[in-house]
Amino acid sequence: MESTFLPTLDFAKQLDKEDTLSHFREEFYLKPGTIYLDGNSLGLLSKRAEKTLLESLDDWKQYGIDGWTMGNHPWFFMAEELGKKLAPLVGASPEEVIVTGSTTVNLHQLVTTFYKPEGNRTKILADELTFPTDLYALQSQLRNHGYNPDTHLVLAKSRDGRFLEEDDIIAAMTDEIALIVLPTVLYRSGQILDIKRLTEEAHKRGILIGFDGCHSVGSIPHSFSDWDVDFAFWCNYKHLNGGPGGVAGLFVNRKHFGKLPGMAGWFSSRKDKQFDLELTLTPAETAGAFQIGTPHVLSMAPLIGSLEIFAEAGIENIRTKSLKINQYLMDLIDTELAGLGYTIGTPREDARRGGHVYLEHKEAARICKSLKENAVIPDFRAPQGIRLAPVALYTSYEDVWNAVQILKKIVVEKQYEKFENTREIVA
Ligand SMILES: *Cc1c(COP(=O)(O)O)cnc(C)c1O
Numbered sequence: 001m002e003s004t005f006l007p008t009l010d011f012a013k014q015l016d017k018e019d020t021l022s023h024f025r026e027e028f029y030l031k032p033g034t035i036y037l038d039g040n041s042l043g044l045l046s047k048r049a050e051k052t053l054l055e056s057l058d059d060w061k062q063y064g065i066d067g068w069t070m071g072n073h074p075w076f077f078m079a080e081e082l083g084k085k086l087a088p089l090v091g092a093s094p095e096e097v098i099v100t101g102s103t104t105v106n107l108h109q110l111v112t113t114f115y116k117p118e119g120n121r122t123k124i125l126a127d128e129l130t131f132p133t134d135l136y137a138l139q140s141q142l143r144n145h146g147y148n149p150d151t152h153l154v155l156a157k158s159r160d161g162r163f164l165e166e167d168d169i170i171a172a173m174t175d176e177i178a179l180i181v182l183p184t185v186l187y188r189s190g191q192i193l194d195i196k197r198l199t200e201e202a203h204k205r206g207i208l209i210g211f212d213g214c215h216s217v218g219s220i221p222h223s224f225s226d227w228d229v230d231f232a233f234w235c236n237y238k239h240l241n242g243g244p245g246g247v248a249g250l251f252v253n254r255k256h257f258g259k260l261p262g263m264a265g266w267f268s269s270r271k272d273k274q275f276d277l278e279l280t281l282t283p284a285e286t287a288g289a290f291q292i293g294t295p296h297v298l299s300m301a302p303l304i305g306s307l308e309i310f311a312e313a314g315i316e317n318i319r320t321k322s323l324k325i326n327q328y329l330m331d332l333i334d335t336e337l338a339g340l341g342y343t344i345g346t347p348r349e350d351a352r353r354g355g356h357v358y359l360e361h362k363e364a365a366r367i368c369k370s371l372k373e374n375a376v377i378p379d380f381r382a383p384q385g386i387r388l389a390p391v392a393l394y395t396s397y398e399d400v401w402n403a404v405q406i407l408k409k410i411v412v413e414k415q416y417e418k419f420e421n422t423r424e425i426v427a
Contacts, residue, residue, distance in 0.1 A: 095257075203228065344360075
């Protein structure tokens with residue numbers, strides 16, 4: 001039976017004892033005395049990720065150029081091998097996923113490939129709560145086609161500044177829209193969009209649709225293939241713990257295989273043809289066609305070890321714990337922080353919330369600095385958000401309990417007052 005919530009330290013310890021994923025914690029480098037709640041911005045290093053990175057360095061040391069086909073993790077096939085391992089996490093077949101580029105570059109690649117303005121259909125639909133890099137990329141893509149982003153980038157509006165209503169997005173799917181790009185999970189509030197429904201509605205209107213999965217991949221299960229999503233892209237350094245600047249991922253629905261990549265290079269080739277070095281490209285008949293140039297091997301290697309952990313833990317189990325530990329955090333906030341000016345800006349329903357809690361406070365910037373001084377690592381999101389991500393693989397319930405006590409102390413004792421209410425250069 002599920003134990004009913006109590007705000008006590010003993011209850012936190014009991015939840016840790018019952019946690020079937022708790023043994024994964026010792027696989028990660030957690031700084032002693034520090035509570036890391038920022039795994040949704042940069043996941044922590046695991047021993048297995050470190051191992052596969054060091055093995056790849058060793059392959060270079062041992063094999064030189066022959067490391068492309070020999071050694072622990074042959075470089076020539078690494079992107080495809082990682083695509084296979086990532087596929088179950090996004091609900092795709094192995095050929096539909098490739099590890100390549102960065103989130104923003106992959107967005108450019110996919111928009112260059114799939115945005116084909118024609119007749120009246122010339123606009124791109126996104127939303128006003130999306131992560132800025134997506135907007136900047138879309139604006140530049142429109143400019144490259146000779147369109148004015150002010151008129152051609154349509155942004156679905158939020159009613160309250162936190163959430164999006166699927167109905168509002170669907171209402172914006174007019175016959176002027178050629179392409180839609182939306183997040184799976186909103187980076188501030190953590191709201192999950194109804195990907196299946198949005199995809200169905202877009203397709204009913206003859207519009208292609210793609211998703212930015214940065215805040216969901218590694219934290220919630222997906223069914224990109226079954227939902228018939230056209231394309232998706234995401235980073236591997238947040239919930240997937242692939243390392244700072246790690247190589248990103250993309251998904252292209254198999255029904256689009258054979259489409260020429262908008263931005264081609266020799267790594268777009270069918271692998272058996274690549275070294276024929278012909279004057280025209282024979283693209284891979286998989287998502288591999290959306291690679292461009294030589295892969296960033298040393299920035300991919302940690303992901304090999306990291307994905308082993310996900311395969312062992314199982315994404316369904318990760319989601320179950322993630323829902324539970326985030327709910328636990330919200331329960332503690334409700335009971336322990338009442339009357340202290342904190343508001344939860346994350347949807348309460350399980351089906352609508354991702355892997356982090358968005359806590360709002362008018363002193364958020366100063367509270368975040370104070371948290372760091374107390375060895376709790378959150379991240380601040382302007383104007384007044386404190387993002388807290390208890391991560392299924394390495395955060396304990398006791399960590400969450402301690403973090404909430406510190407959130408309380410900071411406001412009760414007005415500890416935040418000694419800091420300025422401005423953000424740091426990296427927040
Ligand atoms: C983190 C994040 C990105 C980052 O893009 P990069 O190209 O890796 O810098 C993009 N989109 C969203 C929604 C993100 O959360």
